Amino acid sequence: MVIREANRQDLFSIAKVQVDSNRSTYIGIMPERYLEGLTYESKVNEWDKRLFDNKRTEFMFVAETDNKNIVGFASASLDETNDIYERELYSxxxxxxxxxxxxxxxxxxxxxxxxxxxGVRSLILWTLQDNPSRFFYEHLGGSIVDKRIINRGGKELQQIAYAWEDITSMFKVKLR
Ligand SMILES: CC(C)(COP(=O)(O)OP(=O)(O)OC[C@H]1O[C@@H](n2cnc3c(N)ncnc32)[C@H](O)[C@@H]1OP(=O)(O)O)[C@@H](O)C(=O)NCCC(=O)NCCS
Structure with missing residues (x-):
């Protein structure tokens, strides 16, 4: 498995991972109609803007198999949701x-x-309270710091924010 920064040629694979993973993760949590309505095309456009626009502050790493298939990704950006934390793990x-x-x-x-x-030290992310994947963040030492309600397909969903005040503690990364 190779972890590398995303480039523009990856956009369709990224969109496919997102839509397919959204459908398997949020079934029973988000309305079925909403999940069925997600399209690869709209995600390609969304990620093209988020990652490759001139003013971009977001970057993404993809996980690629030996056969060059992208099977996962993660992105991060400036935190626009909360004044306390410097950056947001966006997806x-x-x-x-x-x-x-x-x-x-x-x-x-x-x-x-x-x-x-x-030199960044603090990080926040938002996840659905009903998503069992949130225990992954607890496993990495994140603490719940905030809550909000979002709407997906007409259904109100509870989101919670996990944060790390000092990300150097997450993997015991050695500072140079
Ligand atoms: C959540 C997600 C990103 C975690 O990635 P992953 O590759 O499955 O997790 P890893 O195999 O790297 O796990 C790392 C550690 O976290 C633990 N962990 C992972 N998922 C967990 C979960 N749901 N609950 C509890 N612990 C979990 C693992 O046991 C592992 O422990 P270890 O360090 O002792 O070995 C992935 O499962 C995923 O994409 N889920 C569906 C989409 C989703 O919900 N994304 C998040 C939206 S906010």
Whole structure:
């Protein structure tokens, strides 16, 4: 498995991972109609803007198999939701059949190492309270710091924020 920064040629694979992973993760949580309505095309456009626009503050790492298939990704950006934390882990999605084999940890580690090198120390992320994946963040030492309600397809959903005040503690990364 290779972890590398995303480029524009990856956009369709990224969109496919997101839509397929959203559908397997949020079934029973988000309305079925909403999940069925997600399209690869709209995600390609969304990620093209988020990652490759001139003013971009977001970056992404992808996880690629030896056969050059992208099976997961994680992105991070300036935190626009909360004044206290410097950066936000904006998204992390791995295809169902590739979950729980260490890829999530590798992707987060790549982001955290980049930020530590840049002098960033604090990180926040938002996740659905009903998503069992949130225990992954607890496993990495995140603490619940905030709550909000979002709407997906007409259904109100509770989100919670996990944060790390000092990301150097997450993987015991050695500072140079
Ligand atoms: C959540 C997610 C990114 C985690 O990545 P992953 O590759 O499956 O997790 P890893 O295999 O790297 O696990 C790392 C550690 O976290 C633990 N862990 C992972 N998922 C967990 C979970 N749901 N509950 C509890 N612990 C979990 C693992 O046991 C592992 O422990 P270890 O360090 O002792 O070996 C991935 O499962 C995923 O994409 N889920 C569906 C999409 C999703 O919900 N994304 C997040 C949206 S906010």
């Amino acid at each position: 992390i999605y791995i295809l169902k059949e590739f979950q729980r084999i260490g890829i999530g940890k590798l992707l987060i580690k790549a982001i955290v190492e980049r930020y530590i090198e840049e």
